[in-house]
Amino acid sequence: MENRKKVAFYTLGCKLNFSETSTIARNLEDEGFDRVDFEEVADMYVINTCSVTENADKQFKQVVRKAMKLNDKAFVAAVGCYAQLKPEELANVDGVDLVLGATEKFKLADYINDLSKNDFGEVHSCEIAEADFYVGSYSIGDRTRAFLKVQDGCDYKCTYCTIPLARGISRSDELENVLKNAYEISKQNIKEIVLTGVNIGDYGKGEFGNKKHEHTFLELVQALDEVEGIERLRISSIEPNLLKNETIEFVSKSRTFVPHFHIPLQSGSNDILKLMKRRYLREVYTERVNKIREVMPHACIGVDVIVGFPGETDEHFLETYHFLNEMDISYLHVFTYSERDNTEAVAMEGIVPANVRAKRSKMLRGLSVKKRRAFYEGQLGTNRTVLFESENKEGYIHGFTENYVKVKTPWNPELVNTLHEINLTKIDEDGSVRMEFLNVEV
Structure with missing residues (x-):
């Protein structure tokens, strides 16, 4: 040995x-x-x-x-x-x-x-064209939750993105294999699985190699909901044009899928969305958010945004800012545009100076803090379920509720990787939420 x-x-x-x-x-x-x-x-x-x-x-x-x-x-x-x-x-x-x-x-x-x-x-x-086969993956042992890969590659041609060049065409795991991996994860005493991929809403689409998939993303979600031993399933980032109303409605009634969506927007200006070659306009995004709020008022909705894309004027940026400010969303992931070789955007006119990109990024990060605070305030006094993480951070243990509110309580190693019913009491100075136990371990 x-x-x-x-x-x-x-x-x-x-x-x-x-x-x-x-x-x-x-x-x-x-x-x-x-x-x-x-x-x-x-x-x-x-x-x-x-x-x-x-x-x-x-x-x-x-x-x-x-x-x-x-x-x-x-x-x-x-x-x-x-x-x-x-x-x-x-x-x-x-x-x-x-x-x-x-x-x-x-x-x-x-x-x-x-x-x-x-x-x-x-x-x-x-040659990236040779990346036409699928290798299933999942993470265990690294974190409290597991990441389960269900799809790889992307057929979209967004003008800023290198991922299709790095990962190849869109291809999906077979449903039976996803379920087998989910079952293996469940046997490891892992309480939460996060579904991941490059473009997971594209799951089951089309052919690659000699295989034709027979299942849609909705069918994948429905099948995973029945895997024994898994307490929580979370959908990671999903494109707004691929997040269908049927999926939103299913999650709202699901046994294990949590009310948390992360939906890339990238810009609140239709002009910029067209330059980016995104496959939707802002009106579609509004419809998705409104649908989620209709069936899951307490859901957490995260948004990806890119600032400083070529051609983004002050007016375009303010369009994005006001669009997000008025929308009932919970937090932002803000990305400052950076030039990538072999993308269409590199050759575009209207380069935004670095200092302007930085200023716009700072404004949206500030908006994100405001949005998260408002979302957390709306959750105070409600009863939720928390899954505790494994780290001792300055004498506290942290965890996330099903709708992605970050909570804290004094460190207790016995709480690691356990689910508890709690009441959310107040927002702490560091932005996380204090809680009271309801004396029910799930």
Whole structure:
């Protein structure tokens, strides 16, 4: 047993990446590796990369330097989206030994020999058209909740986005396999599963390879709702044009799906939505939010917004600001537009200066704080169910209600990964909500 090598993982980016890192880690454990924390000395460090923002590119180099400080003789492998888009760039980063693209990352063990350092980073990345098969993934053991991948790739051609170039065409897991993975997760005493993918509302669409899917996203949700042993299911980000009224209505009556939706908007200006080649106009977004509020008044609704897109004038930005200010939403994820190679937006006119982008971002972040506060205030005095997390933060344990209100109570290790009925009492100085137990463990 002393000969077992140690491997550590670092994940940049989205929930989908976390689910895939966890699957790659389990594969390596089956090959005789022991997984350790990234802060520990390891024989190999694996970095799952992201390509969504410029910041993720910079973070990669910082993570490599961190690994080299821990063990300058360690083997460093880069996998994932950035590794697919710019393999040579990653291979040239000092300390990187292996770069694996979209189709190769799940076969990491096949590319490892004796873990000795290479003089140059070795690259194995496919033409993205070859990424036409599906590998199921889910994360367990990393967090209180599990991320379950149900779909990969994207057929949309948004003018700012590199994900179709990094992950290929839209393809989905078979329903039977999703249910099998969900059942496996349920046996690990995990209380909550978050469904993830690149464009999960596209689940079951079309053909890839020789397989034609027979199931829709609604049918996936209905089938998962019946898996025994799972307390909560949460839908991660879903496009407004793909979030159908039938799905919203089903979630409102569901046994396990929680009243929380994260719906990308990107801009509140129809002019900018058209430049972005989004597949809806703001009127569709309004309809979705109104439908959710009609059947689930207490639901949490999160929004993605991009500021500083080429051609976004002050008028366009104010259109977005006022649209969001008037909408009954709960919080914002604000992204500052950053130029990405090989996208249509790079060649567009009307570049927004960096300082203007930063100012607009700050305004929307301020609006997000206001929206979250108003949402939390509307929840005070109500009874909810909380799932407690595993960290002790300055003497407190935190958790999230089904509708994504962050609560806190004095640290008690016995509460970790348990569900409790609570009453929301007051908003604390740090923005989380204090609570009282209703003496009912769920």
